[in-house]
Amino acid sequence: MKKIPEPTRRRLVQVFQFLSGWKKSRITSAEISAFLGCKDSLVRRDFSFAGCAPGVSNGYDVEALKNVLASVCGVCPADGTARKKCCIVGLGRLGAALLDDSFFEESGFSVEAGFDSSVNRLEIMRSTFELYPASRIETVVP
Incomplete structure (x- = not known):
């Protein structure tokens, strides 16, 4: 798989978020470009x-497009079926505030460990x- 440039990745995440509120089953690159404020050829690229x-x-099938964008961008579905595992490194003031598990409920992330x-x-x-x-990060994270 080729490396996706960062500006492209940002636009793809924006498109994924935009499609979450889209009510129709199909969408064209022109409709997406109007939302992003760029040319439709850039959307297709x-x-x-x-x-x-x-x-x-x-146009594009919205559900199929959302599935592809979710996997490419690492975006988790809102229903929580494919939560990403993560850890908190550094449990100072900010890290300690993140220990409250309810902070991550709607995020698509599951905190598995904390390190300090x-x-x-x-x-x-x-x-x-x-x-x-x-000191145990290297053994625990895998």
Whole structure:
């Protein structure tokens, strides 16, 4: 798979978010370009980077397009069926605030572990997932 340039990736994520609110079953590159504020040829080029099948004269199938964009961009579906595993590194003020698991409920991410360099901090903190010393990142993350 070819590497997708960052500007293209950003546009594809924007298109994915836009399609989440789209009510029709088909959409054209012209309709998407009007939303993004760019040429429709750029939208078609972005879709070719993502490996989308070329649209036909009446546009792209919205559900198929959303599925391709979700897998290419690493965007999780809102229903939570394919949650991405992640961890928090550094449990200072910001990291400790993220320990509240409800923060990630709607995000499509599942926090599996937390890491900090201070073992004393790990002993007093509580969370719904395991907390480890930073020295164990290489063994725990895989």
